[in-house]
Amino acid sequence: MRYVLTNAEMRAADEFTMESGVSSRTLMERAGKAVAKLAEKALSYLSEKSVAVVCGSGNNGGDGYCAARILAKKGFSVVVFEAFPPKTVECQLENARCRTPRINTLKKGYGLVIDCLYGTGFHGTLNERAAQIVKEINESGAFVLAADIPSGLAGDNGLCAGEAVRADMTAVIGEFKAGHLFNDGPDLCGELRVCDIGIVLPEKDYMRMYAPKDLCALFPKRKSRSNKGDYGRVAILGGSERYSGAPLLGMSAFKAGAGYVRLCVPDCIFSPLIGKYPEAILQKMPSANGVLAYDEAALSEIAAQSDSIAVGMGCCKDREIYRIVRYLLEHFTGTLVLDADALNSLAEFGVNALENKRCTVILTPHVKEFSRLCQTTVQEVCENGAALARAFAKRYGVTLMLKSNATLISDQSRAAVSSAGSPALAKGGSGDVLAGLTAAIAARTDDTLLACACASFILGESAISLSQTLGEYGVCASDLLQEIPKTVKKLESLARIK
Ligand SMILES: NC(=O)C1=CN([C@@H]2O[C@H](COP(=O)(O)OP(=O)(O)OC[C@H]3O[C@@H](n4cnc5c(N)ncnc54)[C@H](OP(=O)(O)O)[C@@H]3O)[C@@H](O)[C@H]2O)[C@@H](O)CC1
Numbered sequence: 001m002r003y004v005l006t007n008a009e010m011r012a013a014d015e016f017t018m019e020s021g022v023s024s025r026t027l028m029e030r031a032g033k034a035v036a037k038l039a040e041k042a043l044s045y046l047s048e049k050s051v052a053v054v055c056g057s058g059n060n061g062g063d064g065y066c067a068a069r070i071l072a073k074k075g076f077s078v079v080v081f082e083a084f085p086p087k088t089v090e091c092q093l094e095n096a097r098c099r100t101p102r103i104n105t106l107k108k109g110y111g112l113v114i115d116c117l118y119g120t121g122f123h124g125t126l127n128e129r130a131a132q133i134v135k136e137i138n139e140s141g142a143f144v145l146a147a148d149i150p151s152g153l154a155g156d157n158g159l160c161a162g163e164a165v166r167a168d169m170t171a172v173i174g175e176f177k178a179g180h181l182f183n184d185g186p187d188l189c190g191e192l193r194v195c196d197i198g199i200v201l202p203e204k205d206y207m208r209m210y211a212p213k214d215l216c217a218l219f220p221k222r223k224s225r226s227n228k229g230d231y232g233r234v235a236i237l238g239g240s241e242r243y244s245g246a247p248l249l250g251m252s253a254f255k256a257g258a259g260y261v262r263l264c265v266p267d268c269i270f271s272p273l274i275g276k277y278p279e280a281i282l283q284k285m286p287s288a289n290g291v292l293a294y295d296e297a298a299l300s301e302i303a304a305q306s307d308s309i310a311v312g313m314g315c316c317k318d319r320e321i322y323r324i325v326r327y328l329l330e331h332f333t334g335t336l337v338l339d340a341d342a343l344n345s346l347a348e349f350g351v352n353a354l355e356n357k358r359c360t361v362i363l364t365p366h367v368k369e370f371s372r373l374c375q376t377t378v379q380e381v382c383e384n385g386a387a388l389a390r391a392f393a394k395r396y397g398v399t400l401m402l403k404s405n406a407t408l409i410s411d412q413s414r415a416a417v418s419s420a421g422s423p424a425l426a427k428g429g430s431g432d433v434l435a436g437l438t439a440a441i442a443a444r445t446d447d448t449l450l451a452c453a454c455a456s457f458i459l460g461e462s463a464i465s466l467s468q469t470l471g472e473y474g475v476c477a478s479d480l481l482q483e484i485p486k487t488v489k490k491l492e493s494l495a496r497i498k
């Protein structure tokens, strides 16, 4: 497991490391060395071997002077662009130690440009001169290596207002910052390489990034003497005349190992589904106007016979859906996964229903759905998603999985991010697949944070691997159902090695 920090948390960790006896000069030397090492590796693949290092006034600039000195000592042709005069003591020191030639403007022709303009100290927007320099970096035609984070990208949320460096590779100094993973971050950072410089973390309350070897604990070897009841009874409650396929994508629950999957669909779409999935239990629910209708007896039976229930996929926003969600919140004692129109109905008819519940609740909104739940804007969710998710999870006593290019998960005390994913998932049906996966995995564990991270990982990895053969444009949600067992098998195999 790795951690993902905010700028302030990273600064505190740097300071804590220094208090533990590592000097700032040593830390910078390590950072510069790590950047130089990645530069050298990149240069080995490039035909043009000249390097330009663009340095700002802070310690990110200091990393740059240090890397330039190391690369020059190794015999590379290196120039430094002093974009702004050094301000911090370490930057001034490294500037003085670096004797490579200086340039005043960045022309084309370098093989590699190292961006050390701004790191975690960046805030606000680029001024005119900085924006011009960033433009020159982006238009240089060189391979761009960003030190710590591409300049212009906000470390706390991965947003950039206007121009920012578009890197081919980013040398992540110490720990991931949220900005590497969220919003514009993945498109601007290129390949992320973490450089360990011996940072000592003062606490362990950071956002987590689970590795496959943490997630595989959810796929222990199945005992030969076991039966379907041991692997979770999942109910998928969804579909409408308009979205008749959505609940079928919840069959992902079976692909993630559930023992039983019960598809509960409105009577208006029931008949065509008979025999479609021979392994599933098919349950006919009443409907009104093509949408699921409230039926207490049926819901009571589903609640009694399920370990987890996913509700909302393709349901349509409706008062009847809201009644169904309220009933399940108040009577079900397993894990309830609220997705799509269950969330939209909650937002429309009263999110306070979440206060009165007996079950464990997981909400799986995308950014727009979450903005409706919080009665705020999408922009606000993009800017402060982590804080909003944490506050919401705490306020309502739920686990929240906020879906975007990186998925942010928050329970009442912890947070995690899953960055596995692909733009191939930006299509109808992906969320329905995720809801089924989440319900299946959450049925087997009390650790909802881990369950959500695992479900998101399986979805993301399956999409990545399918994209390699079908392409990001070609992959669709039903393809994922075929790929998921392969991803799950990798976790299963990993669990056996442990
Ligand atoms: N701490 C350590 O020991 C270690 C740190 N390390 C490295 O240091 C980096 C952090 O360094 P840092 O804190 O000095 O900040 P950095 O990003 O270089 O820039 C700050 C300067 O930019 C300026 N500025 C900001 N925004 C601006 C804007 N919009 N427009 C214009 N100016 C703006 C800002 O101005 P000010 O806010 O003071 O007005 C200030 O002058 C970190 O990412 C890592 O690479 C590693 O070596 C490991 C050890």
Ligand SMILES: [K+]
Pocket: 060, 115, 116, 117, 118, 119, 146, 147, 148, 149, 150, 151
């Ligand atoms: K940078």
